[in-house]
Amino acid sequence: MMLVGLTGSIGMGKTETAKMFAALGVPVYDADAAVHALYAKGGDAVGPIGAAFPNAIKDGAVDRAALSKAVLGNPEAFKQLESIIHPLVAKVQLDWLDLQKKSGADLVVLDIPLLFETGGEARVDKTVVVSAPAHVQRTRVLARSGMTEEKLDAILAKQVPDAEKREKADYVVDTSRGLADARAQVSEIVKHLRGSVSSAH
Numbered sequence: 001m002m003l004v005g006l007t008g009s010i011g012m013g014k015t016e017t018a019k020m021f022a023a024l025g026v027p028v029y030d031a032d033a034a035v036h037a038l039y040a041k042g043g044d045a046v047g048p049i050g051a052a053f054p055n056a057i058k059d060g061a062v063d064r065a066a067l068s069k070a071v072l073g074n075p076e077a078f079k080q081l082e083s084i085i086h087p088l089v090a091k092v093q094l095d096w097l098d099l100q101k102k103s104g105a106d107l108v109v110l111d112i113p114l115l116f117e118t119g120g121e122a123r124v125d126k127t128v129v130v131s132a133p134a135h136v137q138r139t140r141v142l143a144r145s146g147m148t149e150e151k152l153d154a155i156l157a158k159q160v161p162d163a164e165k166r167e168k169a170d171y172v173v174d175t176s177r178g179l180a181d182a183r184a185q186v187s188e189i190v191k192h193l194r195g196s197v198s199s200a201h
Contacts, residue, residue, distance in 0.1 A: 001105055002108070004026075006127075006130070009137065011140040017128075027109070030111045039064065126170040171192075
């Protein structure tokens with residue numbers, strides 16, 4: 001089973017692109033959704049996070065705003081949080097992959113926002129980077145409610161620069177030319193990947 005890592009900086013259209021892979025019948029694992037489920041009421045992260053950061057739990061679930069307040073500017077606390085979350089997320093991902101393998105999937109997409117930032121490219125067979133010119137990215141992100149230039153710059157400072165991601169990627173999806181164009185690119189990529197999977201067998 002081929003593992004494809006899908007990533008892209010903020011505002012590049014990664015969420016939409018993930019949906020395009022799913023629409024073509026490729027199972028997509030969503031890392032963000034996995035964390036949301038772990039943080040939700042009854043989620044596996046609620047207990048351990050509550051023990052480490054009691055103020056971060058509200059109504060039996062992890063309150064993301066309270067949690068980020070608890071770890072902001074505190075590298076030790078942030079490390080502690082990561083040591084709780086990473087193993088849980090890894091387990092969810094492994095269980096999901098196991099399920100896909102059992103159901104006979106030949107190709108799966110792992111939607112991981114910080115793929116290159118966390119060295120995740122070493123754990124996948126191919127990487128797809130969703131990209132758009134910087135001015136398109138800024139326009140999209142600044143249109144979001146509550147977003148400011150400063151916030152955007154702070155987020156971008158933590159992410160591997162887009163040019164570097166494009167260079168490292170096996171495939172790039174340029175989303176600046178509209179959804180139909182991006183769909184055509186994704187369809188080509190899937191065709192190519194499926195071709196290389198079947199030739200490997």
